[in-house]
Amino acid sequence: MGEQKPYSYHIFSFPFRWDYKADSKPLENIDYEHRTDLEKFTDALTNHKDALKNSLWKRKQFKPDTAENYNQSSYFYGFAADAMFDEADGKPIKDKILVSFQYEIKENTKYKISIYSKNFYGTYDLDIKKITLNSYNTGVAVLSFHLENKKYLEYNQILRINEFGRRIFPAFLGENFDKDDVRKCLDAPRKKILAEKIELQIGDKTIGGEITYDEKVHFQLPIFIQDLLPPNFKTKIENNNENVFYIRWLLDDRMFVTCWYGNDEFSNLLKENYEYKKSEEWYKYVFIDTNSVMCQHDQMMMELIELHTYRRFINWRTFYGVSRYSFVCLTSSLDTLKQNDADFIPIHLRNLYFQMVQLSLVQRASLLRFAEEVSFISTLKNNDKNTPQKIKDLNREYLQFVNKMYFREVTAQEQGIELYDMIQDKMRIDRDIKDLNHEIDELYQYANLLEEAKENRTMRNISIGGAILLLPSLIAAIFGMNTLNFENNENIGCISLQLTIALPLLLISVFGIYLFKHKIIKAFLSVVLFYILIVYFLKNIYPLL
Numbered sequence: 001m002g003e004q005k006p007y008s009y010h011i012f013s014f015p016f017r018w019d020y021k022a023d024s025k026p027l028e029n030i031d032y033e034h035r036t037d038l039e040k041f042t043d044a045l046t047n048h049k050d051a052l053k054n055s056l057w058k059r060k061q062f063k064p065d066t067a068e069n070y071n072q073s074s075y076f077y078g079f080a081a082d083a084m085f086d087e088a089d090g091k092p093i094k095d096k097i098l099v100s101f102q103y104e105i106k107e108n109t110k111y112k113i114s115i116y117s118k119n120f121y122g123t124y125d126l127d128i129k130k131i132t133l134n135s136y137n138t139g140v141a142v143l144s145f146h147l148e149n150k151k152y153l154e155y156n157q158i159l160r161i162n163e164f165g166r167r168i169f170p171a172f173l174g175e176n177f178d179k180d181d182v183r184k185c186l187d188a189p190r191k192k193i194l195a196e197k198i199e200l201q202i203g204d205k206t207i208g209g210e211i212t213y214d215e216k217v218h219f220q221l222p223i224f225i226q227d228l229l230p231p232n233f234k235t236k237i238e239n240n241n242e243n244v245f246y247i248r249w250l251l252d253d254r255m256f257v258t259c260w261y262g263n264d265e266f267s268n269l270l271k272e273n274y275e276y277k278k279s280e281e282w283y284k285y286v287f288i289d290t291n292s293v294m295c296q297h298d299q300m301m302m303e304l305i306e307l308h309t310y311r312r313f314i315n316w317r318t319f320y321g322v323s324r325y326s327f328v329c330l331t332s333s334l335d336t337l338k339q340n341d342a343d344f345i346p347i348h349l350r351n352l353y354f355q356m357v358q359l360s361l362v363q364r365a366s367l368l369r370f371a372e373e374v375s376f377i378s379t380l381k382n383n384d385k386n387t388p389q390k391i392k393d394l395n396r397e398y399l400q401f402v403n404k405m406y407f408r409e410v411t412a413q414e415q416g417i418e419l420y421d422m423i424q425d426k427m428r429i430d431r432d433i434k435d436l437n438h439e440i441d442e443l444y445q446y447a448n449l450l451e452e453a454k455e456n457r458t459m460r461n462i463s464i465g466g467a468i469l470l471l472p473s474l475i476a477a478i479f480g481m482n483t484l485n486f487e488n489n490e491n492i493g494c495i496s497l498q499l500t501i502a503l504p505l506l507l508i509s510v511f512g513i514y515l516f517k518h519k520i521i522k523a524f525l526s527v528v529l530f531y532i533l534i535v536y537f538l539k540n541i542y543p544l545l
Helices: 038-046 067-075 155-166 187-192 264-278 280-287 298-308 334-339 345-378 387-405 414-426 429-480 491-515 519-544
Strands: 008-021 057-059 098-103 109-116 121-136 140-149 197-202 205-210 244-249 256-262 319-323 326-331
Touching: 008 038, 008 155, 008 345, 038 057, 038 098, 038 121, 038 244, 067 345, 109 155, 121 155, 121 197, 121 345, 140 155, 140 345, 155 256, 155 280, 256 264, 256 334, 256 345, 264 280, 264 298, 264 319, 264 326, 280 298, 280 319, 280 326, 298 319, 319 414, 326 345, 334 345, 345 387, 345 414, 345 429, 387 429, 414 429
Parallel strands: 256 326
Antiparallel strands: 008 140, 008 244, 008 256, 057 098, 098 121, 109 121, 109 197, 121 140, 197 205, 319 326
16 A cells, blocks of 8 residues: 555644844834844744754755656746745845744654544644745744645545644634633633644754733733744844844734645535535635534625635636635545546645745735834834935835835736735735835925924024124124224215115124024124114214214
8 A cells, every 4th residue: 555645735824923022122212223133033043943953944945856846847937936935146144135934843743633623523634745934134024834645535624733733822712801811711722723742853852832822912822832942032122132032923823724635525625516605614715614614694605715716727627716815726636636646735735835824924014014113103203303214214225125025916827926926916916016015105205304304403503603603703793893984975975885884784684683583692692782872872973964
């Protein structure tokens, strides 16, 4: 008897935001570029070692030196590949869009999902093929568990694996809330959607445990993720911490699900007379529902199925479904696919389509991060002298993201174009890009207004300084200059000459005083000017009358 072939593949992807904090300075006072330092992230992850001082994470650079990698490299446009793969191109990390890592796993590595729900009690264990982590220069990262299932064939088993295997913290707590009894609080979500615990069996080592919550921490990483990361990756912000990375979730309590499932009976049933159009089973597979369908309106359910189903290959019993939190594929069994020379489909899903999913997921996560940055900067006070520079830095980083990570098309292949369009549409990438463009443009204009106001204040201060110097200059002009000898001139001509000197100085002085807003200073200078004019009149004009 040959080796058992897989019934399904599952990839659970956890996108998160990270911020690097080098010293005790508050996080909000650290500029964006330093908080998203890829070199620091790489150092922290690759220096994370086990008890034997072996590195747990290793950088995994992409080379088209295998058939699998070559196919990926040739499938995507070169400009898009730069945002999908950490290519071995010799570039320093500071010039990279992303850096890729892979966790060192051994044989007999399992992803164990322990469920204590209303309809099922037991554990599903799947083989871990690899654990990857991609970190991007926008300050987001995606941790992915690539799993293989050789044990569970039934449809309901696949649904449970997807639903309970993706949840990383409780979406809600039961009405019988008791902060002193965590287990009692978690009864309600565990009966419906939340695994009791998720564990990773890596060789003879088990990491993970119960999925719980802490009322003191807004977001708590589950143990099976926390134990994979270095100890200085934290979820609680403390200003006195140094050399730490703060992790924050960007979506909700669910990891994104990418899944292939091979089942002859199920795929034949959906293909027959296009039964998929009204199939509750297909709806639940696409939208990751385990119990009842979460759309209790027949017409709406059928409309949603049409919108979220890719139909190009249905006559070949190959179905694709796309939602905001899932990308699934249903085909005939692997044996049947092989008989029809179509056993490449699961490979394409795990490689080509997963790359499109991951890129879109990173785009969505980055947009959410930029939206948070815009919201934060908008709360800063107008008198914060660093606000304009922060806005300009954010605008620069956002433009780099749009130019280097946001693409309307990533491949010339027809089905790739269509599937990528579906993924982008369901994640609402285009809509969010347009909204964020408007917000950042308004923020940038606000920064320009602040700088213009600053320049105006500077010019006003210069003008005021000049006005202050006018009075001493006038005094010097009157009392310091040599007195003209008018003995041989007509009195009226002398008076005219004196007025020619005095009137321009008078007008300039009056304008200078007018620039002052402070009433007391303005009154004082007015009195001084009046005194000077009296003295000038008595000294130079009165004797000529």
